[in-house]
Amino acid sequence: MTSPTSLTSSTDATARVLAHLDDARPWLEDLYRHLHAHPELSMAEHATAQRIVEEVRGMPGGEDLEVLTGIGGPSVCVVVRNGEGPTVLLRADTDGLPVEEDTGLDYASRVRTTNAAGESVPVMHACGHDTHVATLLAALRLLLLERGAWAGTLVGVFQPAEEQFNGAEAMVADGLVQRLPRPDVALGQHVLTGAAGTVMVSPGPIMASCDDFRIVLHGKGAHGSSPDRGIDPVVMAASLVMRLQTVVSRQISPQATAVVTIGRLQAGTKTNIIPDHAVLEGTLRTYDDEVAADCLRIIERTVRSEAEAWGAPEPEFETFDHLPVTDNTPEATARVRAALAAELGEEQVREFEPEMGSEDFSELPNAWGVPYCYWGFGAFDAEAWSRAEAAGTEGQDFPSNHSPRFAPVLQPTLDTGVRAMVAAAMSWVGRG
Numbered sequence: 001m002t003s004p005t006s007l008t009s010s011t012d013a014t015a016r017v018l019a020h021l022d023d024a025r026p027w028l029e030d031l032y033r034h035l036h037a038h039p040e041l042s043m044a045e046h047a048t049a050q051r052i053v054e055e056v057r058g059m060p061g062g063e064d065l066e067v068l069t070g071i072g073g074p075s076v077c078v079v080v081r082n083g084e085g086p087t088v089l090l091r092a093d094t095d096g097l098p099v100e101e102d103t104g105l106d107y108a109s110r111v112r113t114t115n116a117a118g119e120s121v122p123v124m125h126a127c128g129h130d131t132h133v134a135t136l137l138a139a140l141r142l143l144l145l146e147r148g149a150w151a152g153t154l155v156g157v158f159q160p161a162e163e164q165f166n167g168a169e170a171m172v173a174d175g176l177v178q179r180l181p182r183p184d185v186a187l188g189q190h191v192l193t194g195a196a197g198t199v200m201v202s203p204g205p206i207m208a209s210c211d212d213f214r215i216v217l218h219g220k221g222a223h224g225s226s227p228d229r230g231i232d233p234v235v236m237a238a239s240l241v242m243r244l245q246t247v248v249s250r251q252i253s254p255q256a257t258a259v260v261t262i263g264r265l266q267a268g269t270k271t272n273i274i275p276d277h278a279v280l281e282g283t284l285r286t287y288d289d290e291v292a293a294d295c296l297r298i299i300e301r302t303v304r305s306e307a308e309a310w311g312a313p314e315p316e317f318e319t320f321d322h323l324p325v326t327d328n329t330p331e332a333t334a335r336v337r338a339a340l341a342a343e344l345g346e347e348q349v350r351e352f353e354p355e356m357g358s359e360d361f362s363e364l365p366n367a368w369g370v371p372y373c374y375w376g377f378g379a380f381d382a383e384a385w386s387r388a389e390a391a392g393t394e395g396q397d398f399p400s401n402h403s404p405r406f407a408p409v410l411q412p413t414l415d416t417g418v419r420a421m422v423a424a425a426m427s428w429v430g431r432g
Contacts, residue, residue, distance in 0.1 A: 011339075011342045011343070013149040013150060013426055013430035013431055014149075014339070014342075014343060014422060014423050014426040014430055016146050016148075016149040017142050017143055017145070017146045017149050017150070017422050017426065018142065018343075018418075018419060018422055018423075019146075020141075020142045020145045020146065021138075021142060021415065021418060021419070024138055024141060024142060025414075025415070027138075028134060028135075028138045028414055028418070029410055029411075029414065031055065031134050031137065031138075032130060032131065032134040032410070032414055033107040034051070034107075035048065035051070035125065035130035035133055035134055036105075036107055036108075036109065036125050036130045037107045037108065037109055037110075037111075038109070038111065039095075039096025039097075039109050039111055039123045039124055039125045039130070040094075040095065040096055040111075040113070040123065041095060041096060041097075041098065041113060041115060041121075041123055042095040042160060042161035042162075042163050042164035042166075042167065043073050043074065043095075043160055043161045043164060043166075043167075043170075044074070044095075044113070045073075045074045045094045045095055045160045045161075046074045048074070048094050048133065049069060049074040049075065049076050049094070049158065049160075052076045052094075052133065052137065052158050053067060053069065053076055055137050055141075056076070056078050056137070056140070056156075059140065059141050059144050060141075060144045060145055061144055061147075062144070065078055065079065065080055066078070066079035066081075067079075068179060068180070071171050071174050071175065071176055071179060072160075072167070072169075072170030072171035072172070072173060072174035072176065073160040073161060073167060073170050073171070074094075074160050075094075075157070075158060075159055075160050075167075075171055076156075076157075076158040077155065077156065077157050077158070077176075077179075077180055078140065078154075078155070078156035078158075079153065079154075079155055079156075079180065079181060080140065080143070080144065080153065080154040080155075080156070081153050082147050082150060082151055082152060082153065082154070082429075083151040083152070084151060084152070085150070085151035085152025085153070085428075085429050085431075086152045086153075086184040086185070086428040086429055087152060087153040087154075087155065087181050087182065087183045087184050088152065088153070088154055088155070088183060088184065088185055088186075088187060088425050088428050088429055089155045089157060089180075089183035089185070089186040089187065089364065089365070090136055090139065090140075090154060090155065090156050090157070090187050090188070090421060090425060091136075091156075091157045091158075091159055091186065091187070091188040091361055091364060092129070092132035092133050092135070092136040092156075092157070092158050092159070092188070093129045093132055093158075093159050093160075093162035093163075093167065093361075094129055094132075094133055094158050094159065094160055094162075095129060095160055095161055095162060095163050095164070095167070096109070096111075096123045096124055096125045096126070096127075096129065096130075096163075097123070097124055097125075097126045097127060097163055097402060098115060098121040098122065098123060099122060099123075099124040099126040099402065099403075099404050100122035100124065100404055101122070101124040101126070101404055102404040102405050103404075103405055103406075103407035105407055109122075109123060109124045109125065111123040111124075124404065126401065126402050126403060126404065126406050127163065127401045127402055127406070128190070128191035128192075128379065128401060128406065128408060129162070131191045131379075131408055131413060131414065131417055132189065132190065132191070132417075133158060134414060134417075135189075135414060135417030135418045135420075135421055136156055136158070136421060138414075138417075138418045139418050139421040139422045139425065140154065140156050142418070142422060143422065143425070149426070149430060149431065150425075150426060150429040150430050150431060151429060151431055152428065152429035153181055154425065154429070155180055155181060155183060157171075157180075157364065159171060159360075159364070162359070162360055162361075165210070165212075165321040165323055165358075165360060166321070166360075167360060168360040168361065168363035168364050169360065169363055171364070172363060172364070172367045176364070176367060177367050177368055182368055182370070183365070183368060183370050184370065184371075184428065185332050185365075185370060185371050185372060185373070185428060186361075186364055186365035186368075186370060186371075186372040186373075187336065187372065187373055187374075187421070187424050187425060188361045188372070188373075188374045188375075189374065189375050189376065189377055189417060189420060189421060189424075190359070190374070190375075190376050190377075191376070191377055191378075191379050191401075191408055191413065191417065192376040192377070192378065192379060192401065193378075193379060193380065193394070193398050193399075193400055193401065194350070194376065194377075194378030194379060194380065194385065195378040195380065195381075195382040195385040195386065195389075196377075196378045196379060196380055196381060196382055196385075196408070196409050196411070196412050196413045196416065197344070197348055197378060197382050197412045197413075197416055198344075198348045198349070198350055198377065198378040198382070198416075199340050199344060199348065199349055199350065199375055199376065199377045199378070199416065199420050200349075200350045200351065200352040200353070200375060200376040200377070200378075201328075201333060201336060201337050201340060201349065201350075201351075201352050201373070201375035201376070202328065202333070202351050202352040202353075202354075203328050203329070203330040203333040203334065204327060204328060204330065205287040205325050205326070205327045205328075205354055206326050206327075206328055206352045206354050206355070206374065207325070207326035207354070207355060207356075207357055207358055207359050207374075208257075208259075208285035208286055208287055208325060208326075208354075208355070208356045208357065208358055209285065209286055209287070209289070209292055209322070209323055209324055209325045209358065210283060210284070210285055210321065210322065210323040210358035211283070211284045211292055211296060211319050211321075211322050212281065212282070212283050212284075212319065212320050212321040212322075213281070213282055213283075213284065213296070213299065213317065213318065213319045213320070214279065214280070214281050214316075214317075214318050214319075214320065215240070215279070215280040215281070215282075215303050215315060215316065215317055216277055216278075216279055216315060216316035217233045217236050217237055217240070217277060217278045217279075217280070217303075217306075217307060217312065217315050218233065218276065218277050218307070218312055218313040218314070218315060218316075219231040219232055219233030219236060219274070219275065219276055219277060219278070219310075219312055219313075220274075220276060220312075221273065221274055221275055221276040222274040223272065223273070223274070224271065224272035224273060224274055225272065227274060230274040231310055231311065231312050232274050233267055233274075233275060233276070233277055233278035233312070234267045234268060234274070234275065234278055236278065236306060236307070236310050236312060237265055237267060237278040237280055239306060240280065240302070240303065240306045241262050241265065241280070243302055243306065244260055244262060244282070244299060244302060245260070247260050247295055247298050247299060247302065248260055248295070251298050252291060252294065252295060252298075256286070256288060256291045257286060257287055257288075257291075257356075258284065258285065258286040258291055258292075258295055259283075259284070259285040259286070259356050260282060260283075260284050260295065260299065261282055261283050261285075262280055262281070262282040263281060263282055263283060264279070264280065264281040264282075265278065265279070265280050266278065266279045266280075267279070284296065284299070285356040285357075285358060286325075287325055287354070288325075289325075296319060299317070300317045303315050303317050304317075323358040323359065323360050323363075324362050324363060324366060325362070326358075326359050326361060326362050326374055327362065328372065328373050328374060329371035329372055329373065331371065332371040332372060332373045333373045335373075335427050335428075336373040336375065336424045336427065337349060338427070339423040339424050339426065339427035340375070340420055340423055340424065342423065343419050343420070343422075343423035344416070344419060344420070344423075352375060352376055359374065361374055362374070373424070375420065375424075377413070377416050377417050377420055378413070378416070379406075379408035379409065379413055380398050380408070380409060381409050384397070385398070
């Protein structure tokens with residue numbers, strides 16, 4: 001736990017760093033607008049990575065910093081060494097989503113690109129990763145301007161492909177652990193629905209694990225007018241979808257938390273043809289590895305039983321895109337929370353209510369086996385949010401992440417992200 005004396009010292013040093021924020025704000029806001037208007041899909045963030053490198057090289061002393069690119073994809077890692085002290089990893093994700101923006105902003109994305117399947121798709125920063133890049137770059141800039149306020153090593157990791165679930169995994173597989181200094185702690189943040197100016201932080205599990213799965217049901221093709229001559233995988237798939245709803249409701253303890261969703265079901269080519277197979281894809285979310293393993297066993301058993309009941313050929317079942325639970329280390333989170341309260345005010349620090357969404361951030365600290373803390377910061381006008389919260393309509397009044405209407409207010413959202421990242425990092429490396 002951070003002692004009162006060390007916290008006061010860190011707070012004083014943080015104030016020295018953040019004194020440069022007023023001068024940096026126009027640059028920060030222009031950078032954010034540029035990033036928002038020029039999103040790129042997962043593993044295609046090449047222009048974004050180039051812009052990050054340009055911004056880093058243009059910072060005070062930036063030409064002498066260690067900048068590594070291309071670890072596991074279009075990533076950028078920045079190592080800032082500033083004497084003896086702790087090593088702190090600071091992470092931002094960089095990718096956008098195939099969503100057509102509908103915000104009405106004058107800097108709205110109008111980007112269209114070709115995805116990996118060769119399809120023309122719109123692209124938008126619908127999850128706010130542009131704020132993550134901008135605020136981490138700003139935090140590094142301010143820290144470089146005030147090197148006398150801290151000592152240690154900062155490792156800025158600009159990670160691709162969080163939305164594709166494989167960005168952190170790809171970086172680890174490509175030697176991240178061997179190529180970067182070992183951190184003492186890893187820190188990350190995410191803009192979320194909530195009041196701008198507030199942050200949300202809690203110890204323990206805050207985001208669920210993810211196990212995506214694919215099922216192929218094999219039937220027997222026939223004419224639509226003679227279903228008795230075939231084995232209909234469409235009806236089999238419909239029955240299976242309904243049976244899978246009982247995995248959680250009837251076969252997992254009510255004290256456990258889990259979600260099973262089938263998000264894709266594809267079969268057939270024409271109205272009067274019974275196809276010979278159907279493909280289902282779904283996702284499992286939970287906070288417990290044992291619960292996840294139980295659910296997957298039950299899902300596979302149910303799939304095979306469904307096929308057997310129809311006298312169908314053996315089905316196929318596979319899992320892919322695993323993400324671990326985001327499980328904030330209590331000691332690290334206590335230190336971060338104290339730093340955020342000292343910088344922003346206790347009234348601006350809220351609890352991070354656990355959610356079933358998933359994140360790959362924890363794969364980075366897990367690769368080293370080091371503690372970490374991941375927190376959120378609010379995106380929307382605070383007064384409007386308070387009114388909606390009082391009326392219980394915030395879920396209807398404000399778009400969620402991944403919505404085509406997701407558009408954080410410029411300020412104080414960006415300032416809050418910078419202040420939070422600087423304060424959290426300084427709680428390890430700050431000195432009086």
